[in-house]
Amino acid sequence: MPEMTTTKDLILGDRLILNQPARGHRAGSDAVLVAAAVPIKPGEVLADFGAGVGSAGLAVLMRVPDAQGVLIEIDPDLAELAAINIAENGLNARVVTGDVASLGKDLEAGLTVDHIVSNPPYNAPGGRAPADEKTARARIAPEGMLEDWMRAAMRILSPGGTITFIHRPEAQAEILAALGNRFGGVVLRFVHGSADVPAIRVIVQARKARRAPLRVLPPLILNAGEGAFTPEAEALHRDLAALDMG
Incomplete structure (x- = not known):
């Protein structure tokens, strides 16, 4: 297999360094937005x-650097880049290479965390898949x-x-079914490119061992027109602002 070509990029107002593949799935707004929604406090574990x-997890830790992170990634090449990104940003985190589905069993038995963030693959199987295996796995x-x-x-x-995770709005039924009776206090915040178009993403947050009813918050609008972010979106992308999830 040929060596992977990478780039060194800056996000969050040039605060967060990300070494990432030059082609295929790359960090973008999804990671920034879901990271901003995590209600983490200093000393807690993510x-x-x-x-x-590591784009989403490290974005959380850049906002709250006194928190700790555990980054779980199945692809060894991406996991290696995540470890490099931790070191270059000086953040308190470690990488676990393995399948998320095995966590707490065969992988990292005994691990306990306060928060989870995820920018998961959310496209349904079927249709034309990306030729690159890493891109297909990410999407x-x-x-x-x-x-x-x-x-x-x-x-x-x-x-x-x-x-806290980000997904496709049309997958709302699947999302709620997966959360099932395991979680409560579910909060949905739909993300729109502009105020006059349908939602392009939904940010989902839920709590373990809670029974509060589902809430849908006012939408997050990204663009104000003429290529400019709205003030809220600008603060999230450039200023390490937290996203209010109620």
């Missing part, structure tokens, strides 16, 4: 499910993956801990 090069969710990941989340989350 897991990043399907971390890739296409195998059948049952989301439910497997929710089971893993239940095994490692402390009571009252949160899971």
Whole structure:
């Protein structure tokens, strides 16, 4: 297999260094937005499910550097880049190479975290898949993956801990089914490119061992027109702002 070509990029107002593949799946707004929604506090522990090069998890830790991170990634090449990114950004995290679905069993038995963040593969199988295997793995969710990941989340989350992830709005029924009775206090915040178009993403947050009813928050609008972010989106992408999830 040829050596992977990488680039060194800066996100979050040039604060976060990311070494990542030059081609295929790369860090973007999804990682920034889901990271901003995690309600983490100093001293708490975060897991990043399907971390890739660490973009979402490290964005959380850049905002709250006194927290700790565990980045879980199945692809050894991406896991190696995640470890490089941890070192270059001076953040308190470690990488675990393995399948998220095995967490708390064969992988990292005994691991307990306060929060989970994930920018998971969310395209359904079928249709034309990317030719590159790494890109396909990052974008296409195998059948049952989301439910497997929710089971893993239940095994490692402390009571009252949160899971926060980003997904396709049209997958809302699948998302709620995967959360099932395992989580409560589910909050949905839909993301729109502009105010007059349908949602392009949904940010989902839920808590272990809670029974509060589902809430849908006012939408997050990204673009104000003429290529400019709205003030809220600008603060999230450039200023390490937190995203209010109620």
